[in-house]
Amino acid sequence: MLAGDAQQQATAEALRRALARRSGHDGEVRALRRLTGGATKQTWRFDWVSAGGVEPLVLQQIPAPVPGAAGVPKLRAAHEAALMTAAREAGAPAPRVRLVLEADDGLGEGHVTAWVEGETLGRRIVRDAGFAVARARMARQCGEILAAIHRVPLAPLAFLHTLSPAQELAQYGELLAQCGLTRHAALAWSLRWVEEHLPGESQHALVHSDFRTGNLIVGPEGVRCVLDWEIARIGDPMQDLGVLCLRSWRFGGAGEVGGFGAREELYAAYEAASGQPVDRERVRFWEAFSNLKWAIACARRGLATRPDGRPASLELAAVGRRMEEPLWDLMTLAAPQEHTR
Incomplete structure (x- = not known):
């Protein structure tokens, strides 16, 4: 028996015992x-x-x-x-x-x-004809879903971390320092821009933090499920709207919202469902900051090594080369404000 087969069989048996013990029924x-x-x-x-x-x-x-x-x-x-x-x-x-x-x-x-049936591959969601109806609905649906997430009561969720923009910037600055890229001109400029434009205090709410195309299960009728909640925290709800608009996660789609929709439709749906106004400047800040975070993540992946010092994989090295794309997007977002100074 192959090692992989043995692992799969052991996992199946452990799952069987766990499910039977909790449900009280064998299976x-x-x-x-x-x-x-x-x-x-x-x-x-x-x-x-x-x-x-x-x-x-x-x-x-x-x-x-x-x-x-x-x-x-x-x-x-x-x-x-x-x-x-x-x-x-x-x-x-x-x-x-x-x-x-x-x-x-x-x-x-x-x-x-x-299990929720549906598609998670961003490129298919924003391009395939079978999701045309879904794409027409998803900006509105995402606005309504984010409003629901942001009204989750926080009292029972005492385990959640609270992160201010400054705290998160410090964490990513530390990650960048570990890569040895603090003297990289574009990264250094981007770090400074984010630091100089940190927003003030905001309403605190549950924030998913990674709400984007690729973390949504989509069917022909639209969004069916939101995945990957492991970095959720208490923070600025405008962060989720900014992440959803990140160009890297549009997968080549035309819509500024996730590659499938329009910002105004997202904002209008969010405001109607939440009763709270969308602060467009804060959304723009989080979109820019999220580009910096993704650029640092690309750099870390590209520099990953095996225990013997060799590159971890060709795939990760290729991800590292994409660092320049979110940095360019950040600078594009920063340009209007810089030009008025």
Whole structure:
């Protein structure tokens, strides 16, 4: 038996025991397969077959955070599960949590959620004819979904970190220093621009922080589910609107919102659903800052190495070369304000 087959069989058996123990009903894990994608998580698709029928589910195994690691903190698996449940209760289409893994399950940290059928590949969402109706609706839907996320009650979510723009800038500055690129002219200028344009205090709300095309499950009718909640925090709600407009995540689509829609439609839907005005200058700041963060992330990927010092992979090296694209976008966003000074 191959090592991969042995791992898959062991995972299936551990899942079976965990699901049977929580549900009180025995069953069988079938069609278990590893899904691609995700920088750190291991994601598995499978069917849980029991007396109640066949239930398609997803297992995500999430590495425990490294104490003292630089960068934006990520949620523990149990906290992410609790957050997704709270978001669903507030009306946002987060995954439905079926099970949170415990130490006795032998699968590490993670959770099991209901499978949601649909497309996540950004290029298909913004280009394929089968999603034409969805694209016409998605800017409005995203405005309504973000309004739901931002009204999630914070009191039960005491585990969430609160990050100010200055704190987040400091974290990314530290990540850049670890890369040894602090003397890179475009990166240094971008860091300084963000520092000089840090906004003042804002309303605090739950912020997804990575709400974008690629983290949405989309069907022909529009958005079905919002994925990847692990870097959610308490912060400025305008951040989510800025991230959604990032050109790097438009996948070649024409719409400024995620490659599929218009800003004014997004803003109008958000204001109608939330009762709060959209601060366009703050959205522009977060769009610019998010370009800097993605540029630093590209640099880190491009410089990643194996234990022997060799480049980690050709794929990561190729991602590193894309650093210039978000830096150009940041400078383009900064230009109107710079020209009026």
